[in-house]
Amino acid sequence: EAGVTQSPTHLIKTRGQQATLRCSPISGHTSVYWYQQALGLGLQFLLWYDEGEERNRGNFPPRFSGRQFPNYSSELNVNALELEDSALYLCASSTGLAGGHEQYFGPGTRLTVT
Amino acid sequence: AQTVTQSQPEMSVQEAETVTLSCTYDTSESDYYLFWYKQPPSRQMILVIRQEAYKQQNATENRFSVNFQKAAKSFSLKISDSQLGDAAMYFCAYMETSGSRLTFGEGTQLTVNP
Numbered sequence: 001e002a003g004v005t006q007s008p009t010h011l012i013k014t015r016g017q018q019a020t021l022r023c024s025p026i027s028g029h030t031s032v033y034w035y036q037q038a039l040g041l042g043l044q045f046l047l048w049y050d051e052g053e054e055r056n057r058g059n060f061p062p063r064f065s066g067r068q069f070p071n072y073s074s075e076l077n078v079n080a081l082e083l084e085d086s087a088l089y090l091c092a093s094s095t096g097l098a099g100g101h102e103q104y105f106g107p108g109t110r111l112t113v114t
Numbered sequence: 115a116q117t118v119t120q121s122q123p124e125m126s127v128q129e130a131e132t133v134t135l136s137c138t139y140d141t142s143e144s145d146y147y148l149f150w151y152k153q154p155p156s157r158q159m160i161l162v163i164r165q166e167a168y169k170q171q172n173a174t175e176n177r178f179s180v181n182f183q184k185a186a187k188s189f190s191l192k193i194s195d196s197q198l199g200d201a202a203m204y205f206c207a208y209m210e211t212s213g214s215r216l217t218f219g220e221g222t223q224l225t226v227n228p
Contacts, residue, residue, distance in 0.1 A: 035216075042219075042220050043216075043218040045217070058215070100147045100166065100209060102161050103161075
């Protein structure tokens with residue numbers, strides 16, 4: 001069974017540009033989560049999508065947004081990039097809306113903003 | 115808001131010996147879930163073990179077991195017969211039952227010495 005996949009592996013952008021990160025969940029999983037792992041800030045929850053809808057959002061500005069497609073894959077968009085957006089962005093997937101389900105992570109996208 | 119604290123930034127253990135990683139959390143909820151994830155140098159987050167708060171029995175997965183003390187809000191991970199492949203950053207995480215976002219601790223870097 002294929003795991004969670006993310007693309008691209010690495011992304012280099014200039015301040016002010018937009019970045020788009022992609023995630024494909026494990027087959028059968030309907031929920032997709034995005035986390036940011038920035039140096040010195042630990043792992044922070046960004047967004048949760050399930051059945052195409054945004055279910056919860058972390059304490060991040062509106063320039064962080066995303067969507068989930070009918071096939072349950074997801075995009076994370078970061079507009080007006082700032083230097084502090086440089087981080088590893090991790091996507092995870094799980095089954096269902098109810099809490100407690102294990103989240104399985106992808107390998108991440110390393111975003112560097114110069 | 116829930117918080118998760120890992121007070122040991124770094125730990126080391128000799129191969130084949132046992133090590134315990136500490137985690138405490140703060141919540142006003144009576145039912146929730148706790149997890150341990152490992153992140154090796156590849157940066158891929160791997161689920162190690164899951165504990166449901168309403169279950170008094172401590173979870174076990176092969177060489178990995180937890181000591182869950184609900185009243186003390188403590189959730190430690192014991193790794194028995196440590197192997198070189200156990201070397202990684204270990205994260206403790208909390209999830210409430212009504213939602214699915216994970217709240218992570220700061221992580222403990224585990225070194226396994228041959």
